[in-house]
Amino acid sequence: MDYILHVLILALIYSIFAVSLNLELGYAGLYNFGHVAFFGIGAYISALLSRAGMPVEGAMLCAMAGAGIAGGLLAVPALRVTEDYFGIATLVFAEMFRLVCLNERWLTKGPMGLPGIPRPAWIARGVDGLPVYLILTALAAAGVFLFVRRLTGSPFGRALRVIREDEHIAQAFGKNVLLLKIKTIVTGSALAGLAGTLWAHYISYISPADFTLTETILVVLCVVLGGRGTHWGPVLGAFAVIFFGEAVRFLPIPHELHRYVAPLQGMVYGGILVLIVLKMPSGMIAEHRRNGA
Amino acid sequence: MLRVRNVTKSFGALMAVHDVSFELGDIGITGMVGPNGSGKSTLFHILTGFYRLDRGEIFFNRHAIANRPPHQISRLGVIRSFQQTRPLPFMSVRDNLIAVAPRQCGESIWPLFFSPTRVRRQERALREKADGVLDLLKLAPLADELAGRLSYGQQKLMELGRILMADPRLILLDEPTAGINPTMIRQLVAVLCRLCEEGIQIFLIEHNMPLVAQLCQHVFVMDSGELIFSGTSGNARRDPRVVEAYLGRESHAA
Ligand SMILES: Nc1ncnc2c1ncn2[C@@H]1O[C@H](COP(=O)(O)OP(=O)(O)OP(=O)(O)O)[C@@H](O)[C@H]1O
Numbered sequence: 001m002d003y004i005l006h007v008l009i010l011a012l013i014y015s016i017f018a019v020s021l022n023l024e025l026g027y028a029g030l031y032n033f034g035h036v037a038f039f040g041i042g043a044y045i046s047a048l049l050s051r052a053g054m055p056v057e058g059a060m061l062c063a064m065a066g067a068g069i070a071g072g073l074l075a076v077p078a079l080r081v082t083e084d085y086f087g088i089a090t091l092v093f094a095e096m097f098r099l100v101c102l103n104e105r106w107l108t109k110g111p112m113g114l115p116g117i118p119r120p121a122w123i124a125r126g127v128d129g130l131p132v133y134l135i136l137t138a139l140a141a142a143g144v145f146l147f148v149r150r151l152t153g154s155p156f157g158r159a160l161r162v163i164r165e166d167e168h169i170a171q172a173f174g175k176n177v178l179l180l181k182i183k184t185i186v187t188g189s190a191l192a193g194l195a196g197t198l199w200a201h202y203i204s205y206i207s208p209a210d211f212t213l214t215e216t217i218l219v220v221l222c223v224v225l226g227g228r229g230t231h232w233g234p235v236l237g238a239f240a241v242i243f244f245g246e247a248v249r250f251l252p253i254p255h256e257l258h259r260y261v262a263p264l265q266g267m268v269y270g271g272i273l274v275l276i277v278l279k280m281p282s283g284m285i286a287e288h289r290r291n292g293a
Numbered sequence: 294m295l296r297v298r299n300v301t302k303s304f305g306a307l308m309a310v311h312d313v314s315f316e317l318g319d320i321g322i323t324g325m326v327g328p329n330g331s332g333k334s335t336l337f338h339i340l341t342g343f344y345r346l347d348r349g350e351i352f353f354n355r356h357a358i359a360n361r362p363p364h365q366i367s368r369l370g371v372i373r374s375f376q377q378t379r380p381l382p383f384m385s386v387r388d389n390l391i392a393v394a395p396r397q398c399g400e401s402i403w404p405l406f407f408s409p410t411r412v413r414r415q416e417r418a419l420r421e422k423a424d425g426v427l428d429l430l431k432l433a434p435l436a437d438e439l440a441g442r443l444s445y446g447q448q449k450l451m452e453l454g455r456i457l458m459a460d461p462r463l464i465l466l467d468e469p470t471a472g473i474n475p476t477m478i479r480q481l482v483a484v485l486c487r488l489c490e491e492g493i494q495i496f497l498i499e500h501n502m503p504l505v506a507q508l509c510q511h512v513f514v515m516d517s518g519e520l521i522f523s524g525t526s527g528n529a530r531r532d533p534r535v536v537e538a539y540l541g542r543e544s545h546a547a
């Protein structure tokens with residue numbers, strides 16, 4: 001029972017994470033390959049502040065704001081280069097973030113990580129707190145879902161789709177493409193920060209090893225598998241990916257092979273991602289139903 | 294209204310536009326003709342901010358617009374089409390029109406959540422406006438079709454519809470009738486004349502000479518990046534430099 005609650009919490013956190021990426025990747029066509037950095041920035045800010053004694057709720061808000069600001073700081077230079085290089089710039093940014101966490105020991109304790117991250121005062125520690133934490137996460141996920149649905153179903157989202165389909169048309173009709181993209185990345189980053197902070201306070205221990213390329217691939221996989229540019233796609237993708245990942249744990253893998261499992265996971269997820277992009281590019285939920293033709 | 298002074302643009306050693314100066318009056322339809330590769334599209338790209346210019350000045354209603362970003366020039370009311378059709382293929386025809394409308398409050402995040410009624414009201418108004426434009430262009434039956442599924446000619450008409458949604462003051466059309474059938478050309482011409490009567494200025498690149506003669510009070514001719522003629526279309530046909538530019542091209546092609 002507790003285990004099911006645990007998996008649900010993880011899936012909901014990844015839903016938030018994937019929905020936030022979908023805003024950028026699915027609607028605006030921004031291939032952000034460093035989204036995990038904002039998840040991590042949210043997690044670290046929230047962990048550091050709450051360990052320093054700030055109430056968890058306040059720490060979470062600061063974490064979202066911090067991740068959003070970091071998103072803006074990345075977006076402004078990264079959007080100056082062409083699309084391909086935007087992907088590389090975001091990838092490099094995420095790696096830089098990880099290295100900073102690894103090396104600035106005075107702040108982050110380096111590879112040791114930050115243990116003992118508290119939960120909100122009104123949620124019990126350990127397994128007793130699981131149901132309440134699940135409710136908190138579900139409420140957050142619902143809020144994010146509705147917020148992003150409002151955004152993407154609005155003229156704002158329509159403008160993003162214009163940019164995704166033809167940036168020159170957007171410009172020729174007076175859309176400030178750069179500004180719209182910056183707003184999108186700031187929003188997406190703040191929401192990823194929320195996912196990160198929910199995760200940190202749930203797991204209670206974070207280290208730089210939690211924010212690697214594997215996590216980036218995982219969240220991109222959630223979005224692409226579920227269906228980019230759709231409301232439910234990333235949620236569906238997140239549940240599928242998390243449930244699949246947990247199911248793998250029950251495979252009878254010999255003990256002496258365990259140390260290969262983690263790196264293999266990354267490869268497997270990467271492989272699945274490539275397969276989907278090649279064979280089923282619109283994912284489980286397709287954005288455009290092509291009738292006829 | 295539009296004043297262009299000594300505009301020059303080169304791509305490496307190629308002078309695509311060389312020291313071009315002209316002025317568009319306040320009303321009417323102006324044509325731009327010239328052989329392939331003479332720099333007409335390049336000039337349009339420069340006027341609308343898509344290409345940076347090397348030298349020169351451009352004024353639109355006393356705003357200096359040279360090297361301003363495209364969206365700022367567009368917001369002054371200078372709206373262009375591209376030589377290739379550029380539908381937003383996965384959006385409906387109606388959405389193609391609504392999406393490009395300027396000054397939408399719902400494109401900012403704040404009003405979406407704090408003044409939703411204003412956003413809704415504007416959306417309704419835009420929808421009505423779009424349906425009116427589609428009626429005018431006789432595209433109303435296709436309003437819910439994906440734009441990518443329209444024929445080439447229908448796409449060209451739809452692109453004109455998009456421009457009408459943008460409250461243009463000066464329209465730049467890059468070969469609006471290329472590759473479409475005579476019926477649609479007549480339809481397009483009718484709409485252009487109507488816009489002209491409403492006081493919207495039109496500047497178009499066109500290879501169809503009879504059409505230019507019929508539509509345009511004033512004609513510019515470009516050749517090898519230079520403006521070689523400015524005057525009425527009747528005079529253009531008698532101008533020795535214009536004749537040479539075209540004959541030169543034909544003997545080259547032969
Ligand atoms: N981005 C670019 N880079 C390099 N050369 C270019 C570029 N754009 C245009 N040119 C060159 O500039 C010259 C003028 O091209 P332009 O497209 O303006 O001609 P045009 O008058 O519109 O011709 P057409 O009637 O065929 O459309 C051509 O020689 C073209 O090859």
Ligand SMILES: [Mg+2]
Pocket residue numbers: 333334335376467
């Ligand atoms: Mg051209």
